Structures are given as C-alpha cells and as structure tokens.
Amino acid sequence: MRAVVYHGAGDVRVEDVADPTICDPNDVIVRTITTSMCGSDLYLFNGEVDHMVAPGRTTLGHEICAEVVEVGSNVGRFRVGDRVTFPYSVSCGRCATCRMGQTAHCETSGKAIYGFGVAFGDLGGSHAEYVRVPLADGHLEHVPEGIDDESALFLSCNLPGxxxxxxxxxxxxxxxxxxxxxxxxxxxxxxxxxxxxxxxxxxxxxxxxxxxxxxxxxxxxxxxxxxxxxxxxxxxxxxxxxxxxxxxxxxxxxxxxxxxxxxxxxxxxxxxxxxxxxxxxxxxxxxxxxxxxxxNGFANAATAMWEAGRLITTGVIAPRSVVSHRVTLDEVPTAAKAFAAREDGFNKMVIRP
Ligand SMILES: [Zn+2]
Ligand SMILES: [Zn+2]
Structure with missing residues (x-):
C-alpha cells in the first residue's frame, strides 16, 4: 500500500510499504476513506521528537474515516464494509484505567497512539491506504448515519479534545x-x-x-x-x-x-x-x-466520541467549517510544509488517499 513515511525534519515521502495484516485475533484492518492532519502531527513532521520515531519507517496520522476490510476472529462488533472511525489513542475498554475513563492511558495498549512513533506503540498512521486497528472492540466506533466522511474525521481528536x-x-x-x-x-x-x-x-x-x-x-x-x-x-x-x-x-x-x-x-x-x-x-x-x-493534554477522546457524534448529527457543531484544504496522499509532502508554515490560509487539511 501507499503511505506517508517520515524521513526527517520537514521530509515526508509517499512510499510503497507492506500492507498491514491481522496480527492478533482482536485486530481489524480498515481502508482509509479520508484522513486529516492534526497540529500535533507537526511535532513529528518538524523533527521535534526524533527520539520518539523511527525515520524511514514511522508513518503519521491519527484522524480517520474508514471502511472495515478484514476482521480478526475475536472481534464481535464489526463486519466487513462497516464505516468506522477511531479515537487517536488505542484503548481496550476493559482494564481498570479505561474503566476510570482514562482511556488514553490504557494498560493493555500501553498508551498506544496511531501514527505517533515508536514511543507510543509503534502503530501505523492514518496517512496511508490501510491501517491496522488493534483491540478493535475496545475503541473502534461505527460512524453514525447522518455524519459525512469529512465530519467523521473530527471524532478522532479535534472535537473530543x-x-x-x-x-x-x-x-x-x-x-x-x-x-x-x-x-x-x-x-x-x-x-x-x-x-x-x-x-x-x-x-x-x-x-x-x-x-x-x-x-x-x-x-x-x-x-x-x-x-x-x-x-x-x-x-x-x-x-x-x-x-x-x-x-x-x-x-x-x-x-x-x-x-x-x-x-x-x-x-x-x-x-x-x-x-x-x-x-x-x-x-x-x-x-x-x-x-x-x-x-488534558492526553485527552481521553474515546470517552467523548459519542457526545461528539451527537453534536454533529444534531447540527450544534458543523466541524467541516474548519476545513481549509483538501489534498491527495501524493500532495501531502508539499501540503504538510505549507501547513507547518501556516501558509496559504492552512487551517485543517483533509487527505483522500
Ligand atoms: Zn489530532
Ligand atoms: Zn484499557
């Protein structure tokens, strides 16, 4: 598959990388319908946290609207074809810390974050055609009908935050x-x-x-x-x-x-x-x-996703109003530079693989 790979400060490249596969019975594989770039991605993009990433391998991105394409044998809540999104951090929903509502500190996932380098679980990011979702039943969510693909991106991070x-x-x-x-x-x-x-x-x-x-x-x-x-x-x-x-x-x-x-x-x-x-x-x-x-720098996004969805479906919040740019995966290396520099009115960048 194609993915945006981090190589060094200001240097990301669209490359062919291995397709993610089911590694654990609790995994789901999703195909990215659309994704977006977050301000927090800029720490990685700008090379400010190189001690936390693996240049040449780390992929970025943690905001997504996707379609389920493969389901592990232990997953009960999802079927192939479901339209889904996830909070930026992986949580099992079962450990004591998750049950306290501190889902970003899940004991099972070990504070894993999609596309945030080795220090946070070494998971593939959403700026890619496919993503592996571990512990899917614990935190993957169906996108309610009435929420379009781009609005669903805001359920991952920005709106819960x-x-x-x-x-x-x-x-x-x-x-x-x-x-x-x-x-x-x-x-x-x-x-x-x-x-x-x-x-x-x-x-x-x-x-x-x-x-x-x-x-x-x-x-x-x-x-x-x-x-x-x-x-x-x-x-x-x-x-x-x-x-x-x-x-x-x-x-x-x-x-x-x-x-x-x-x-x-x-x-x-x-x-x-x-x-x-x-x-x-x-x-x-x-x-x-x-x-x-x-x-709340490490926001427990999973706990706020349901209400975030209600804010969108009831029309109280129209998150697409903050979208300023729509780009393809191939355009990400150039667009990310403009986003980092706040050039050209860059506010929120939506990416279609
Ligand atoms: Zn984010
Ligand atoms: Zn947990």
Missing part, C-alpha cells in the same frame, strides 16, 4: 473566557464556549486568518504578536483577569501566557499537546494566584 477542555473549564454564564491557540480545535472550543457564556471570549493567536475566523465565531481576536494583550485582558475583565482560560497551543510560552492572564482563583485548562521536555512555568505565580490547573 475541544469538548473535554471546555467541559473541564466548567464555564458559567457570566464567565469571561480566553482560548489560546485558535486553530481547528480552538475554533471548535470557541463555538462550544460561545454557547455557555454571555461574556467576552478572547481568542489569542498570531495567524491572521485564524483571528478572522475567531471573530466570525463571536470571539474577540487578540494578536499575541502585535496587540497589547495585558491591556485588552484588563479592559475585557474589569482589570481582574480572565475567569476561564483554555490553552491549545501546546507551547510553554502559551502556557505562561495563560498563567499571566488568568484572574486570581481562575481556571486554566490545558488541552494542548506539550511535547517540550522542559519549559519554565512559575509555581510561585500559580500558588500566589490560587490558580486551578485542569490538564
């Missing part, structure tokens, strides 16, 4: 809110947050078209490079700071910005994927502002 962060923020009707990082997941979170508060929602980013999108979604855009962030926050919050801050940028600087703009006793929800090994956050500031941290 947005929901989990917004839920953990516990936004009250009079809360001011800030979303740091107005990419696809941030934009979905802005929509969810808008339905929960009548107050100002600030959207912090540095990419002009993302800020424009945030404005369309009812948020007040804040350009972190050119605006006086502290002054804008003070004006929007009667000088106190933001009640609920949701951070999706996944960078130390963004997290520190969250600490700086949250009011005393306020809440910071960390929904971003932080793969930097070390970044300076002042515990002094956290303690002496009585800040509450609610961290």
């Amino acid at each position: 947005a929901m989990i962060a917004v839920d953990s923020a516990d936004i009250r009707p009079t809360d001011t809110v800030a979303v740091i990082g107005a990419g696809p997941t941030g934009q979905l979170a802005l929509q969810l947050a808008r339905s929960r508060t009548g107050r100002t929602i600030l959207a912090l980013d540095r990419v002009p078209d993302r800020l424009a999108t945030a404005r369309r979604l009812g948020a007040q855009p804040v350009d972190v490079e050119h605006d006086d962030v502290a002054a804008i926050v003070a004006e929007a919050t009667e000088g106190r700071g933001v009640d609920k801050v949701i951070e999706f940028a996944g960078r130390g600087a963004a997290f520190n910005q969250a600490v700086a703009i949250t009011r005393p006793g306020g809440v910071i929800c960390g929904g971003g994927v932080h793969l930097e090994q070390d970044f300076g956050v002042s515990l002094f500031d956290l303690y002496f502002k009585n800040l509450q941290l609610r961290l």
Whole structure:
C-alpha cells in the first residue's frame, strides 16, 4: 500500500510499504476513506521528537474515516464494509484505567497512539491506504448515519479534545473566557464556549486568518504578536483577569501566557499537546494566584466520541467549517510544509488517499 513515511525534519515521502495484516485475533484492518492532519502531527513532521520515531519507517496520522476490510476472529462488533472511525489513542475498554475513563492511558495498549512513533506503540498512521486497528472492540466506533466522511474525521481528536477542555473549564454564564491557540480545535472550543457564556471570549493567536475566523465565531481576536494583550485582558475583565482560560497551543510560552492572564482563583485548562521536555512555568505565580490547573493534554477522546457524534448529527457543531484544504496522499509532502508554515490560509487539511 501507499503511505506517508517520515524521513526527517520537514521530509515526508509517499512510499510503497507492506500492507498491514491481522496480527492478533482482536485486530481489524480498515481502508482509509479520508484522513486529516492534526497540529500535533507537526511535532513529528518538524523533527521535534526524533527520539520518539523511527525515520524511514514511522508513518503519521491519527484522524480517520474508514471502511472495515478484514476482521480478526475475536472481534464481535464489526463486519466487513462497516464505516468506522477511531479515537487517536488505542484503548481496550476493559482494564481498570479505561474503566476510570482514562482511556488514553490504557494498560493493555500501553498508551498506544496511531501514527505517533515508536514511543507510543509503534502503530501505523492514518496517512496511508490501510491501517491496522488493534483491540478493535475496545475503541473502534461505527460512524453514525447522518455524519459525512469529512465530519467523521473530527471524532478522532479535534472535537473530543475541544469538548473535554471546555467541559473541564466548567464555564458559567457570566464567565469571561480566553482560548489560546485558535486553530481547528480552538475554533471548535470557541463555538462550544460561545454557547455557555454571555461574556467576552478572547481568542489569542498570531495567524491572521485564524483571528478572522475567531471573530466570525463571536470571539474577540487578540494578536499575541502585535496587540497589547495585558491591556485588552484588563479592559475585557474589569482589570481582574480572565475567569476561564483554555490553552491549545501546546507551547510553554502559551502556557505562561495563560498563567499571566488568568484572574486570581481562575481556571486554566490545558488541552494542548506539550511535547517540550522542559519549559519554565512559575509555581510561585500559580500558588500566589490560587490558580486551578485542569490538564488534558492526553485527552481521553474515546470517552467523548459519542457526545461528539451527537453534536454533529444534531447540527450544534458543523466541524467541516474548519476545513481549509483538501489534498491527495501524493500532495501531502508539499501540503504538510505549507501547513507547518501556516501558509496559504492552512487551517485543517483533509487527505483522500
Ligand atoms: Zn489530532
Ligand atoms: Zn484499557
């Protein structure tokens, strides 16, 4: 089959690789109908986590809408031809940690993530024609009728991630809110947050078209490079700071910005994927502002997929609105560079093998 293989920083290539096969009776093999690129894929693409991947072998991608083509003998919930999706991480649904709702930390899969290198289970990614799904009964899901193929992509990662962060923020009707990082997941979170508060929602980013999108979604855009962030926050919050801050940028600087703009006793929800090994956050500031941290960088997407599907089928959220580009597998090496550079209005890239 053809798959996008990582070779080094900024260097992915479409190559012929071995077809995945049933290795365990709990496996399912799926044919990718459509897939997409996530902001977290950029850590791999940019070569920032080479210690976690196998250049020349690692394939990327963890967001998918697919068709079942082969079913292991121990799998009960799926048949050939079923239209399915999976959460970005593999979970068995049976171990104690899964039953606590911490599906991203499944003891059986060992925190395996599709297309995220050797450190996370060494599984094939979705930027490929076929994918092996281990422990399929535990986390593979049927795509409900009424959800089109592209919308189904958002069940894997972005929409559950947005929901989990917004839920953990516990936004009250009079809360001011800030979303740091107005990419696809941030934009979905802005929509969810808008339905929960009548107050100002600030959207912090540095990419002009993302800020424009945030404005369309009812948020007040804040350009972190050119605006006086502290002054804008003070004006929007009667000088106190933001009640609920949701951070999706996944960078130390963004997290520190969250600490700086949250009011005393306020809440910071960390929904971003932080793969930097070390970044300076002042515990002094956290303690002496009585800040509450609610961290979901390793979001338990499986637990939010059913409700995410309801958000789409009922029309509350139209996730395709964040799609900016549609490319073929062959175009991924070029398109990924543009996505990484945020060129050409790149927001969410959908891939058809
Ligand atoms: Zn993702
Ligand atoms: Zn488990």
